[in-house]
Amino acid sequence: MKTPTLFNLFQGIKEHKNMNMKVSQSNCITTIELFAGVGGFRIGLKNAKHSNKNFHIVWSNQWEPSTKIQHASQIYEKQFGYTNHSNEDISKVKTSDIPDHQMLVGGFPCQDYSVASTLKNSHGINGKKGVLWWEIYRILEEKKDKAPKYLLLENVDRLLKSPASQRGRDFAIILSSLNALGYAVEWRVINASEYGMPQRRRRVFIFASKKDTTFYNNLKANSIADNLDKTGLFGKAFPIKKIDSKKVITQQLSSDLVDITDNFNKNSPKTNAFLETGYMIDSVYHTAKIETNYSGKYSVLGDFLQDEDSVPKEFYIDEEELKKWKYQKGSKSIERVNKTTGHKYKYAEGSMGFPDCLNKPSRTIITGEGGKSASRFKHVVKINGKYRRLTPIELERLNMFPDNHTIGVTDTKRAFLMGNALVVGIVERLGNLILKEIDEI
Ligand SMILES: C[S@@+](CC[C@H](N)C(=O)[O-])C[C@H]1O[C@@H](n2cnc3c(N)ncnc32)[C@H](O)[C@@H]1O
Incomplete structure (x- = not known):
């Protein structure tokens, strides 16, 4: 573990005092933030x-595997204090070192969640090493009856x-493994700009909620229809138009993760098994397409x-560079060679709006957003x-x-960190x- 600097320690003590004050003044939902x-x-x-x-927030964890310097974690500590923050690979953190909590939140990477039969053992599920979903699962499983009542997760x-090649298999694995731990799960694809965000x-x-919670x-x-568009968490927080109950797809989920790995959606692998909204309870899931219902300001x-006046000059693009940007944004057809087969093929792309429109919400910020080179x-x-x-x-403002x-x-780096982050308004x-x-609570 890293030694805290004096500044971090001071921040941590300040934060800790503040937290203790809050605990005594109000009803708190104790929460941990993973992949912070x-x-x-x-x-x-x-x-x-x-x-x-x-x-x-009673505990947080952030560790970037690809760099020695832990930029995100350093910023996290600077903003929120050193206390109760861990900058270690989550797979190395013992569950007993994580304080008990009522809610677990985090944006975990989209990886391959399949389970091989040879990896199944008597202690439960063994997913592939390095697949971070299984770290969340491990914490829930090892916390046993102290496991959080709620999870709030985000992903692409x-x-x-x-x-x-087998659409929905990975999400089916997540749903089925949460079902085995006693959770119901709701989900919704949300485009922040459709609810007035930038x-x-x-x-x-x-959002997962454990048996016997509200x-x-x-x-x-x-x-079923009400849960999807009105009475579920997402129906209440992010209104959508009424869902026609005839258009809801209902399916039973297998409780065997190896069976899901091998067989889920095998007969129609190109059909989407999970649509933009849905929920699963007692191993049955219901899912439907949505239409946003928002009448506020955009x-x-x-x-x-x-x-x-406050924009540094390095952000401006000169005449010479502008040509490169226009080329990148324009339509083109380029001959490419497949490195393995040597096969030549034409790669074509259409033109993009250039410059970006100021009268519309921004496009998605990506991790490669920073740096001078034309893109x-x-x-x-x-x-x-x-x-x-x-x-x-x-x-930062766009998030x-x-x-x-x-x-x-x-x-x-700042641009990279924002490309990885989320729209906090959601x-x-x-x-x-x-x-x-x-x-x-
Ligand atoms: C999608 S980003 C989440 C960003 C976050 N929601 C925010 O607002 O900045 C996923 C994060 O998981 C971290 N991460 C990747 N592997 C990890 C590991 N093994 N242990 C802990 N954190 C890890 C990455 O460094 C990255 O910051």
């Missing part, structure tokens, strides 16, 4: 409030469709830009006749983070609803 990055869940949950209830929407970012949010009991008590990219996917805006890239502060949350590392809204509805 720079703390998107934590900011969203901190903003969430209902009467005297709030969330209290591709999770519902992967792997491409960025077009489609992510799947997953949310679990609600799912049991209400009709946000546009232009609303989140810094004053031009197809980085944002470029045109202000007062001049082209420029977005600044780290603007990228609804506070300005300069990631200050202290290079601009390219977590805040879900957090508000959880606090409002929950009885058992």
